[in-house]
Amino acid sequence: MTSRPGVPAGTASRHGGAGPGRPPKPVSAGALRAGQLRAEGRSLGEIAHALNCERVPTPSGGGTWTRSSVQHALIRLRGDEAGRSGEPRARPRGTEDPAAPAVIVKIPLMAS
Template sequence: MLDRRHSSSAFLYAADMPPAESRTPRPEVAEGMAAARARGVRLGRPPAPLPDSAERAAELRDAGHSLAQIAAKLNSEDVPTPSGQGRWTKSSVQYVLNRREQQRAARD
């Protein structure tokens, strides 16, 4: 049950909780990451593999369909989204098409 004694607080945390630790910037970490990027190291999580649906989306785009039309067509065909959840939207179609183009450009 919600403790109403602290309802004037902007947060639902108890008033006697210690403040969260501040994140002190560490210049050596930022410098090391910048040096790695300069050497061409890709930082962060590796990209997920391009889904098979990218080819179907590209076929529809080449046929002159809009992003909204492609999303509707992929949804009607029950083509899974890249995450395997939810429905296709204009932005998810654009993302898949952009990733496909990036991979093709990297191969060339």
């Protein structure tokens, strides 16, 4: 596995680095149009209806626009505008920063 100079192999790709994996797909014309309609204050259902009426193809090239497909397209659009993947994903359990201070909670015992 190759890596960038000064970066251990396999660590650059997960959070904001250039590393192995597929390059991101380009944002579809439908996602761009959905972003314009959302900026006008339209709801997800209204955007889906407008895209279907305008015969804008879905990112997969078939089917019809639904609220959830519009939402997914808007998330992808936001991610592309933010620079590749958008907001960082939450870390999986067990991968917390070991240098972070531990939080100790004292729970008083109940008297019997």
